[in-house]
Amino acid sequence: MKRILGTRTEINDPNDEITIKVENLSKSFKLPTDRSSSLKGSIFSTIRGDRGFKKQKVLKNISFEVKRGEFLGIVGRNGSGKSTLLKILAGIYYPEKGKVTINGNLIPFIELGVGFNPDLTGRENVYLNGALLGFSNQEVDNMYDEIVKFAELENFMDQKLKNFSSGMQVRLAFSIAIKAKGDILVLDEVLAVGDEAFQNKCNQFFSKIKKDKTKTVVLVTHSMENVRKYCNHAILIRDGIIKIDGSPEDVANSYSLENSERYTHNINREDQSDIIDNLGIKLLSHKQINQNDLVTIEVSYNVTDDIDTYVGLTFWDINRGQSLINSNSKQKACKGKGKKKIIFKIKPSEINDSNIRINASVRTKDGEILSYYPDEKSPTIVFRRNDYQDMNHKTTDSILFQRGECDVVEE
């Protein structure tokens, strides 16, 4: 029998500025090593004595607070515990340890579709959903027109839901969640909802709600662009622990860094020559840089044969999959055997925001590759400009700012 030590309480105190308070929250799941969902299997494995459970700790002693009017972004890799945290906030899962206090009416939007019934009409589903969220029929009456209008489904509401396209269903579910009169909105990965027009509408809605000081929003997302754009508070979760609780910029950058480090690329080790050994790259400057910073890289290797060698260096854009800056030490090629060390200093001032992996290869003077440094070990840097005029624009947009000269020639 599981012992419950945690609590989740709902209060309604408009004078309290804190709308979500999480104190020392822990949660683990018992994963049966033998997954039998039948009585027989369970009885037999109990008799055999191998009815084992693996305890998977999903959240480890998490604490944070969200104030009224905040737009909190929760980011983290898959399986880091974000969704579990969200489900505990929404009261779907029970906290195992710790205390969760929710101040106000919470509207969850977890996974796609909020449990619609395909055999009911759109209208009936709205009312059923409203009841599930705790609204009376009169209250739903008052929200109904707005919901339908936002979902742009005026002509479909008397159709059964099974005749809706999946995009339409999600649009309706999402519209209910955001148009319901709640104080706290909890959203799980929803911004990729609907077609482009609907997404634009959602963007507008989020920009508006960001300014609304009475509504609290918690958003789980993988899009750092959205974190920067909407959130004014963000949390990075890794392996069930809060790594960063702070500004969206810090969290977004760390998350990008975390992801770029894990990026691996298949390489063929067969064609590594044994003339070169102990090839290493060291990043001597900061991992997180902007257009004013200098990147200093040290490449070292050992040559076992009497040949001339030089180093080729590439700044590889991980997300776009292309090289950004190339350099080499051909002008200062190294002669003969022995340990070599080359230091590169590069100022990547003319590029856009990107996550960069630094690749290095050792070549003969004819350009033939003798050895290259494995991708998965290559140092990575996160490059973020801080000279944008309008931070609300997509920061990865490549035509954002002007370079060189540009004249308008009128005929």
Next chain:
Amino acid sequence: MSIPRVLSKKNRILLAELTKTDFKLRYQGSALGYLWALLRPLMMFAILYVVFAKLLRFGGDIPHYPVYLLAGTTIWSFFTECTSQGIQAMVVRGDLIRKISFPKYIVVVSATLTAVINMLINLVVVVVFALINGVEPSWTWLLVPFSLIELYALALGISFLLGAINVKYRDITSIWDVCIQALFYAVPIIYPITMVAETSTLAAKIILLNPLAQTIQDIRYSLITHETITTWNYISNIFLQVFPIILIIIILVLAVLYFRKKSKFFAEEI
């Protein structure tokens, strides 16, 4: 889960909405629609009537035997429908449970309420048949609701208890199907209890200790004929007379406690 919270306005609205949905969906897509709520038990009655009353000649000495039989089958259908829907409810609504937090007992109660509505419709039919058959209206008709509440309490208790176990072990559904079959013959629905009493009064008494037999016989007594053998007029021991009621209370209390304890983890386990 204190009493005021259980009956809060929010929960009542949700219960009404879910029950409405269940009832609406039950017969959706069938040509006769709600009529099936009436037709199904009537057809079952017709079969039993032909086989047991006409061919096997059961119940020769019971007045109004066809109505007596109809009342039994109606109550029995209510019990089976109620429990099988109730036990399945958590699994059927699993999708909702994983996504929204709301009191889980509402799902079970709403599933059983559909059966209650069906039963009430059927009961009207029973009364009409009774009047046609020449049954005299009596003040004891007023006792029928109490027996029905007692039976509903039993069905609800079983639904909570087995429904909670069914979340983790889906075998419960199949096991309960078999139990229902066995119970059908353990309760004097098609055969008159006098047939058993002729061979063994002890066996008849044991049968009457079953809360199902007790309620069905009580309803027949109140509604159709005072010649019906009931638990209280056949067993003299006062403690044994109240045994079925005590049993129902115990089942219901245990079931509610167990369900409350387990319901916190339904979202994870379902």
